[in-house]
Amino acid sequence: xxxxxxxxxxxxxxxxxxGPAASMLLADLxxxxxxxxxxxxxxxxxxxxxxxxxxxxxxxxxxxxxxTLNTKQPADLAQFDALVKDADVYIQNFRPxxxxxxxxxxxxxxxxxxxxxxCAISGFGATGPAAxxxxxxxxxxxxSGYLRLLVNPANPRVVGPAIADFVTGFYxxxxxxxxxxxxxxxxxxRKVELSMFxxxxxxxxxxxxxxxxxxxxxxxxxxxxxxxxxxLECGDGKWIALHMxxxxxxxxxxxxxMERPDxxxxxxxxxxxxxxxxxxxxxxxxxxxxARHDRAEWCRRLDANDVPHSPMYxxxxxxxxxxxxxxQLFVETEHPTVGTFRxxxxxxxxxxxxxxxxxxxxxxxxxxxELRAGWRPRGQVQKETRK
Numbered sequence: 001x002x003x004x005x006x007x008x009x010x011x012x013x014x015x016x017x018x019g020p021a022a023s024m025l026l027a028d029l030x031x032x033x034x035x036x037x038x039x040x041x042x043x044x045x046x047x048x049x050x051x052x053x054x055x056x057x058x059x060x061x062x063x064x065x066x067x068t069l070n071t072k073q074p075a076d077l078a079q080f081d082a083l084v085k086d087a088d089v090y091i092q093n094f095r096p097x098x099x100x101x102x103x104x105x106x107x108x109x110x111x112x113x114x115x116x117x118x119c120a121i122s123g124f125g126a127t128g129p130a131a132x133x134x135x136x137x138x139x140x141x142x143x144s145g146y147l148r149l150l151v152n153p154a155n156p157r158v159v160g161p162a163i164a165d166f167v168t169g170f171y172x173x174x175x176x177x178x179x180x181x182x183x184x185x186x187x188x189x190r191k192v193e194l195s196m197f198x199x200x201x202x203x204x205x206x207x208x209x210x211x212x213x214x215x216x217x218x219x220x221x222x223x224x225x226x227x228x229x230x231x232l233e234c235g236d237g238k239w240i241a242l243h244m245x246x247x248x249x250x251x252x253x254x255x256x257x258m259e260r261p262d263x264x265x266x267x268x269x270x271x272x273x274x275x276x277x278x279x280x281x282x283x284x285x286x287x288x289x290x291a292r293h294d295r296a297e298w299c300r301r302l303d304a305n306d307v308p309h310s311p312m313y314x315x316x317x318x319x320x321x322x323x324x325x326x327x328q329l330f331v332e333t334e335h336p337t338v339g340t341f342r343x344x345x346x347x348x349x350x351x352x353x354x355x356x357x358x359x360x361x362x363x364x365x366x367x368x369x370e371l372r373a374g375w376r377p378r379g380q381v382q383k384e385t386r387k
Contacts, residue, residue, distance in 0.1 A: 001357040002350040003030020008180065009375060011036060011087040012064070013104060016045050017137070017162055018121045018196065019093035020060040021169025026089070026176065027063035028346040028355065032378055034083060034371060035061065035362065039068040042364040053338055058361045060169070062343055065378065066362035067371045071102045079372055080104075084112045086375040089176055093121035096131050106191055117179045119192040121172050126193060135196050140164035144200035145207060149220050168199040225279050228272070231312055232286055236294035239312035242302075246272065253305030257298070258289050328354055335360035 008031040012023035020035070020043065027033040037043050041052075043061075048054030067083075069076040080103075084090065090109055092099050099105045099120070106118045120126065123135020124143070133139075138158045141147035150159055175192040183189050201208070206223070210216040223229075228244035244250045251272075255261050263285070264270050268278040275282055290298060295311055302309040313321070319330050332342040341360035349355065359378075370376070 001030070001355050002353050004350060005029040005031040005180075008032065008089065009087045010034070010089040010091065011083055013090070013092040013094075013099075014121075015043050015093065017056075017060055017165035018168045018172065019091050020045070021166055022119065022121070022172035022176065023064065023091050024060050024062060025169065025173040029348070031089075032375075033064040034087075034367070034375070035064045035066045036071075036080065036083075037066055037068050037364060039070055039365070042066070042068065046364065052364050053361070058341070058343070061361035062341070063359050064362055065367035065371065066365055067368050068365035071104055077103055081112055083371070083375055084109050084116065087113065087116060088180070089117045089119065091119045091121070091172065091176070095134070096122055096126045110189075110191075115183065115187075115189045117176060117183065117189050117192060119172055119176055121168060122193075122195045124197045125195045130197075137162040137164045137196075140168070140196035140200045143197050144204050146200050146204040149204070149207060149218060149223075152220060163203075164196050164200045167203045168194065168196045171199045171202070221279075225276050228275060228279070230283065230286065232283075232290040234293060234295040234298055235291050238295035240290070240295055240298050240302075241310050241312045243308045245308065248272070250307055251275075253307045254302070257301035257305045257307060258286070260285075260289065328356055331356050331358050333358050333360055335363075337363060 005026055008026065010023050010026050010031045010033040012019055012033055013036045014020040014023060023031075023033045023035070035043070041047075043057060045057045045060075046052040046054055048056070067079075069080050071077045071080050090104075092104060100108075106120065109116055109118060122131070123140065124130035124133055138147065141150070141158075141164045144164075146163070147158070151157065171194055172192070175194060179190040179192050207218045210218050210222075216222075228242075230242040230244070231239055232242070233239050242254070244254065251264075255263050267274065268281050269275050269285075293301075299309065299311060311317070318324055324330065329344060330342060331345045332340055335341055338360060341358070343358060345358065346355045
């Protein structure tokens with residue numbers, strides 16, 4: 001594993017997803033991440049069926065170490081400060097003002113370490129009329145206009161994974177990487193601030209650009225119509241996805257695969273613009289055709305005709321995909337107390353070397369002893385343990 005952030009020390013005081021996701025992305029690149037948690041309970045995301053190792057927690061906490069500290073207690077605060085002194089980055093995703101209440105505010109930590117990059121993630125920003133509001137994933141999606149593009153008007157309900165949480169984590173890591181680069185060049189250490197509202201509004205940039213440039217308010221079917229995207233049920237009850245985009249050759253290939261070269265003689269489907277305007281009619285034509293064969297046959301036909309497509313997998317099917325196996329996309333390791341940990345590796349390779357090494361998310365306070373002795377690199381601790 002090539003660790004491009006080897007030597008970077010990250011102190012994460014995160015809960016739930018945004019802060020932990022940001023630090024995990026840095027850990028995946030080789031940073032040494034120490035997660036600070038409350039004694040006894042830890043990150044609230046840990047709780048699951050009477051235990052403290054939930055699938056949610058595992059999702060965003062691999063490649064880290066855990067120490068339990070209550071920074072309101074003088075002895076624990078002293079140990080925390082010792083970690084801050086040696087850290088490059090501090091990440092928290094508390095409501096504005098809470099970090100100061102637990103002695104981890106920007107001014108205090110910068111006084112301990114003037115080279116510390118301090119990252120504060122909030123829901124709606126540090127100031128303003130909404131700064132005090134509690135914020136979770138669907139709240140940020142709704143406030144940014146993004147949720148409106150996901151919800152089917154015929155059956156309005158929140159769907160899908162925690163997009164806003166993860167996107168905010170990505171943007172936080174992006175900001176931190178920029179700050180690390182500048183500090184390396186100039187010695188300047190920045191305070192990095194962002195909110196879920198800002199992150200999701202930026203992520204929804206395409207919708208706003210349509211509003212500002214074309215006075216168009218996009219809806220849930222706007223982009224699928226323009227991009228000519230389809231999901232169709234096959235004869236075996238399995239589903240397939242098509243993304244036809246602009247090139248006419250893809251439609252010619254689809255017509256061949258469907259054995260319907262006559263489809264372009266219908267004026268509703270004769271051109272790209274006509275197909276966009278009449279997408280519902282086109283779907284009505286395609287549905288019975290796709291119902292004639294099972295998904296494997298459609299994949300064979302579409303592949304033979306170079307049509308952009310994929311089986312619409314369930315999560316359980318993806319690890320069995322031949323390309324996923326070829327790319328070694330799923331990796332695993334053993335943890336001494338929780339057993340086998342399996343996960344999706346980082347998607348970023350360097351010089352053709354895939355990041356196949358992973359350490360399981362730590363149990364609560366797993367590294368208390370080694371970290372209370374000072375911030376030593378994980379590899380050094382492991383070597384000393386083996387002696």
